[in-house]
Amino acid sequence: MSLLEVKEVTKLYKNGRGVRNVSFDISKREIFGLIGPNGAGKTTLLKIITGLIRPDQGSIRLFGHSVTDRFERAIRRVGCIIETADAYDDMSAYDNLKLSARFYPDLPKTRIDQALDQVGLAPYKKERVGSYSLGMKQRLALASALLSNPQLVILDEPTHGLDIEGMFDVRNTIRQLGLEQGITFLISSHLIHDLSMIVNRIGIMHNGSLIRLGNVYELLEGMTLEQYVISQIQTPKEADVDV
């Protein structure tokens, strides 16, 4: 069963940008990379998937439930970071996660400490988030996404603002969660090299359209992911899109 089904989704802004007729699905245990340059429509698509924006056309189903009609059920097993790693600056990291944890009555109280430990923020959990660096905020956002033990995690630019060590940690965490706990990931990034190390399926977005979709090893044919994406974006062969 597909955890996520995106069917013919279109959302156009007044400036003509957005996403056009995008369809794909993600199955259990996949680590799916949504790749494309800035402005390709990745964040818009993720916002539509998580219900932050309504599509002009098309439908989204998460775990078989429509995002527009049964949002609560659809999003229950999803954790996400969308666009930027924001948090309540007046509160501590622990209190920030406590707010999120309240939406999941079955979550044990120890889970907040576990999630903070998982991203290396446990020593700073009582500090005000306002005093955190961008990298620490990114880690907190990741902890918040993982807090509810989701089955599908949607991450928009998860390594944004992180140093090399932070990027390495995030990649390892994703790989580990994917392999050991069978968590499915949808990760959007313009850092192709970063994604190439963890994804097993990719979708390439360009000018609001999904121009390529498939298994990463089948698509590359000896090229690096970076070379492949650049070749596709420079000459998008929309006529033979395999979606």
Added chain:
Amino acid sequence: MYSFYANVLNETEKLWKRRRTKGFLLLTLLVPIISAICLAILQNNTGVTWGFGSDLPMLMLSLFTFALLPLFLFMTAVDCFSGEVAARTLKLVLVRPITRTIVFASKVLAIAVFIAVHLGVLWIASVISEWFVPGGDLTGGLPDSVKAYAAAFVPMMAIGLIAVFIAQCFSNSSGAMAVIIFIYATAKLLPFVFPQVSVWSVFSYTNWYVLWVGNGGSIQKLFNTFVLLLSYCIMAYTAGLILFDRKQL
């Protein structure tokens, strides 16, 4: 229903953790105390009984419902909606298992709690302060003041909901705040030029509580005014909810 309960707790906690909220609460506590001290000094030094001491809770209610509490309310409503859009924290709630209708309802309830707490603190502080003012009425005015403070909640809620509605039209706090204050000031001044406006303007009913004191108003008048205020509440709530539900983040 659980998500509603969870988010009411969250919104109340977020409001409480803001320095501004604590500052407002401190001000609500201090204004009656400082007023009582000033009145006591004035009366002791001049030997003249000014008459305010016997009605300090009502004097404070008049001051707060006219200007201070609406101002606090506007800031709170703006913080809860436009402020969260500007700080990009609204999406933190919207990607959780909770519908926008429930998010909106829980934010409004948190604002209602904020109003009730402020009125409660103001009442307690002014009643206690009154005991220290020479000539203060220790117990006689208590039932009336309880009724007045409870009644004051209704127009404050209506004003709060209108502020919530206006806040939906802005994605930054300063713009929303400026427009709300402008509308409030205009609505307060307009009846001086066009007296008939005051009958329909919700902002003219901030002192509605006086009808509840003594023989202030007939049951029919109280009922009619209550229905009018309730109508404003329903309209502002519904319009605010529609805009909130359509918000693209």
